[in-house]
Amino acid sequence: MSTLQPAATPESVTTESGVTVTGKRRKKSAAGNAAKAISSPWASLVAVVIAVLWTLPTIGLLVTSFRRQIDIQRTGWWTAFSNPGDFTLENYRQALAPSSTSSFSQYFINTIVITVPAVLLPIFLASLAAYAFAWMPFPGRDWLFVAVFALQIVPLQVALIPLLDIYVNKLGFGASYWSVWLSHTIFALPLATFLIHNFMKELPGELMEAARVDGAGHVTIFFKILLPLLTPALAAFGIFQFLWVWNDLLVSLVFLGGTPDVAPVTVRVAELSGSRGSAWYILSAGAFISMVVPVAVFLALQRFFVRGLLAGGLKG
Amino acid sequence: MVSSVVQALPVGILPEPLLRAESTGGKFLLMAFAVLLFAAIFGLVLFLASLFKGREGEKVQGFLFALPAIFLLAVGLLYPAILTIIQSLRGRSGEAGFSLDNYVQMFTQPELLTVLRNTALWVVLVPFLATAIGLLYAILIDRARGEAFAKALIFLPMAISMVGAGIIWKFVYQYKQTERPQIGLLNGVLKALGFETQQFLLDAPLNTLMLIVVMVWIQAGFAMTVLSAAIKAIPDDIIEAARLDGVSGFRMFRFITLPSIRSALVVVLTTIGIGTLKVFDIVRTMTAGQFDTSVVANEFYNQSFRYNAPGLGAALAVLLFILVVPIVTYNIVQMRKEA
Numbered sequence: 001m002s003t004l005q006p007a008a009t010p011e012s013v014t015t016e017s018g019v020t021v022t023g024k025r026r027k028k029s030a031a032g033n034a035a036k037a038i039s040s041p042w043a044s045l046v047a048v049v050i051a052v053l054w055t056l057p058t059i060g061l062l063v064t065s066f067r068r069q070i071d072i073q074r075t076g077w078w079t080a081f082s083n084p085g086d087f088t089l090e091n092y093r094q095a096l097a098p099s100s101t102s103s104f105s106q107y108f109i110n111t112i113v114i115t116v117p118a119v120l121l122p123i124f125l126a127s128l129a130a131y132a133f134a135w136m137p138f139p140g141r142d143w144l145f146v147a148v149f150a151l152q153i154v155p156l157q158v159a160l161i162p163l164l165d166i167y168v169n170k171l172g173f174g175a176s177y178w179s180v181w182l183s184h185t186i187f188a189l190p191l192a193t194f195l196i197h198n199f200m201k202e203l204p205g206e207l208m209e210a211a212r213v214d215g216a217g218h219v220t221i222f223f224k225i226l227l228p229l230l231t232p233a234l235a236a237f238g239i240f241q242f243l244w245v246w247n248d249l250l251v252s253l254v255f256l257g258g259t260p261d262v263a264p265v266t267v268r269v270a271e272l273s274g275s276r277g278s279a280w281y282i283l284s285a286g287a288f289i290s291m292v293v294p295v296a297v298f299l300a301l302q303r304f305f306v307r308g309l310l311a312g313g314l315k316g
Numbered sequence: 317m318v319s320s321v322v323q324a325l326p327v328g329i330l331p332e333p334l335l336r337a338e339s340t341g342g343k344f345l346l347m348a349f350a351v352l353l354f355a356a357i358f359g360l361v362l363f364l365a366s367l368f369k370g371r372e373g374e375k376v377q378g379f380l381f382a383l384p385a386i387f388l389l390a391v392g393l394l395y396p397a398i399l400t401i402i403q404s405l406r407g408r409s410g411e412a413g414f415s416l417d418n419y420v421q422m423f424t425q426p427e428l429l430t431v432l433r434n435t436a437l438w439v440v441l442v443p444f445l446a447t448a449i450g451l452l453y454a455i456l457i458d459r460a461r462g463e464a465f466a467k468a469l470i471f472l473p474m475a476i477s478m479v480g481a482g483i484i485w486k487f488v489y490q491y492k493q494t495e496r497p498q499i500g501l502l503n504g505v506l507k508a509l510g511f512e513t514q515q516f517l518l519d520a521p522l523n524t525l526m527l528i529v530v531m532v533w534i535q536a537g538f539a540m541t542v543l544s545a546a547i548k549a550i551p552d553d554i555i556e557a558a559r560l561d562g563v564s565g566f567r568m569f570r571f572i573t574l575p576s577i578r579s580a581l582v583v584v585l586t587t588i589g590i591g592t593l594k595v596f597d598i599v600r601t602m603t604a605g606q607f608d609t610s611v612v613a614n615e616f617y618n619q620s621f622r623y624n625a626p627g628l629g630a631a632l633a634v635l636l637f638i639l640v641v642p643i644v645t646y647n648i649v650q651m652r653k654e655a
Contacts, residue, residue: 047456050449051469054533058472060501061484075497076504109340113347120351124358129385136378144386151389153644154397155594157616157633161403161626162396176335181350186392189385218377219366247477249597250613254621261336266479270601273483280487280499287483291476298475302468 065091065284072280091285104265104286111246111264111290114177118184118245119238125185126192126237127230131222133193134200135208145197151190159186160254167255175262179255184245192237199233200226235304243294265290357384397637403630410627418631428615434524435611438531438595443588445532447581450539454547455569467544471537478534482601485530489516520608527609530598535588546580547573579650586647593639612636 063077066087071080080086095104132138133145163183167173203226211221249266256262258271269286272279337343361384365377403410407417422428450470457466473481490500494513498504503513516526550573558572574581596613599605605614612632620629 043456044460047453047460047466050453050456051466054470054473054536056501057484057488057533061487064487072499074499076499076501078501078504106340109343113343116347117350117354121354124354125385125388128358128361129382132378132381136374136381138375138378138382141378141382144382148385148389151393153637153641154393155633155636155640157594157613158400158637159393159396160633161620161630162399163392166391166396172330173335177346177350178330178335182388182392186388189389190393193385217366217369218374218381219362222362243475247479249477249479249600250617253600253617261338266477266597269483270479270597273479273486273601274604283483284487287480291480294475294477295472298472299468 061284062288064280065288067091067281069281072284073278091281092289095282095285095289104268104289106260107263107265107268108289110260110262111266114180114184114252114264115242115245117177117181118188119241121181121185122188122192122241123234123238126189127196127227127234128222129189129193130196130200131218131226133197135205135221136218148190148193152194154190156183156187156251160250164254175256175259177262180252183251183255184241184248187251188241188244192241195237196230196233199230203229232304235301239297239301239304242297246294400630400633403627404634406627408625408627410630412627418628419635421628422631422635427610430608431610431612431615434609435593437521437524438528438592438611439589441525441528442531442535442592443585445528446535446588447539447543447584449532449536450541450584451543451581453536454540454544455573458544458547467537467540470540473534474537478530478595478597479601481530481534482598485526485533486517486602489526491515491518517603517609518607523603523607523609527598527602530602531592531595535591539584539588542580542584543577546577550576582650583647586643586650589643590640590647593636593643612639 060077063080064072066089067077067080068086068088068090071086097103098105129148133141133148163186164179167179167182171178173179207225208221211225216224247266248264249270252264252267253270256264256267258267260268265286269283269290272283272286276282334346334349337346361380365380368374368376368380404418405414405416406412407415408421422432453466453470457463460466487499488501489503490498491503491513492498492500494507498507498513502516506513514522517523554572554576555568558568563571594613595611596617599609599611599614600617603609605611605618610618612635616629616632616636618629619625619632
């Protein structure tokens, strides 16, 4: 049971960075050997081809987002470099201008407003529950934990329609942020509780015992001892949840619809792709506006991200 | 029990000003309010828990700590899931008498059979292609110069949204008649090589394969990262011993590398398989499921929210659930074995 948790992967992640640091002293590896078998120049060529195939589509749209509307429709983006003077920021200006009809700025703000509570709330609740499941004996604890664990397999699609009904007809939320905040929290709880529980379980019990002997209550232990130790696990889950919510389409589409009042960028971009599929000047700029934050987070916090990703592959 | 809890929920729990905000400042205020409210609930639970002392009180404390999460999961996930299962058994509208009509329809109606066929195609192709490419790349760049950079290139698609990926590839597939200047990269290449340009997203079954490419593009980075870590974890002495026995090259890969990373491979394949079963954003963004490209998760959305057939939608959601269970179970078993 302890293997689904983030602590199971950090060694491999650190080896990874360790290897790049000590890259000079190149050890032979099984994989290196296999690569040599395909003979070095060919191996490099194949690697380069894959790398190019994987980056070229993104570069294409990125270049396009800096071209004039008229050029985008007339010539391929690969011809743009012959006339570098034609590059423009006009698409981004239009996409970000608060007044223009094709603006993404309202949607971008919605994405931020949706994401922050939808990341914090499951962390609050899951760490509380995980602490109870890990270190506080209470009746029915074990089967409740198994139940929470088992809920990881429920695809969120199964809950959407009745949940929408509860929000609209019972709680009166309608198309408001509250629906998505709560939904993202609910869908994240099984995984979050499970991950944080496993991490807590790894901490030495003597730590807790000693604190108890000194007269500390559970509340004190939770804040003073556990929370600081938990930071890596919370960060791993937090980044994972951040990217999940930021990039989500389905939950927002179902609960919020497409109005600029509440809908996030992803919903707007998907909608534009359907209704104005050839408006590439605005689509390309909008797509990159929505991507810039997650990519920056990824580059800055790659290690945590990889760790959370390995552990969280089951989510959704 | 849960249903009576739901019945007891207050109608219109929040006043209008706390529900919606028009201005940017108002939105951020609302966000701050929500975070503070959640923090207050968090604090209240802790405060209540601290009131209970002694051995008996400790049991109450534990239950109180777990209560908010358990309550939300019961009301927001378990109860809706049960309702969905019931709804799937009550006809197209989800309100008629009990029958298996929706499930019968799913396996007989031609359009829905196409959806099932497409889903099968996705689930077979995406995990294997993504894993194969990820593994090949991981091996090729293992301990090469600039490995971290080479990895980031392949991994970056994981960080962007599937909507973004859909837009990126829709542009690659963009169609113009052959004699006109091309703006889509793929048709540009076709034309340069002297072929007719293609409507990649319109012609079935080619279009489903073109959508599958996008998912492979996204998932290969995940496969590469996990497998690369697994390869690096193979103990050096095993490799040394094999080399002393004269094993090298492809035989080394076949008899040493592959068996050593077997459980990581299974985890990667099943994890990607689960993600692929639930794929929605790509199809929705690129074709909206038209031209015979729909898959189960997309058809669930269409039936439930566009074609006014919530019963059929519910049945599709249940199908998704049933398909996911064996893969998740296998995945968890393998993950346990791995450590």
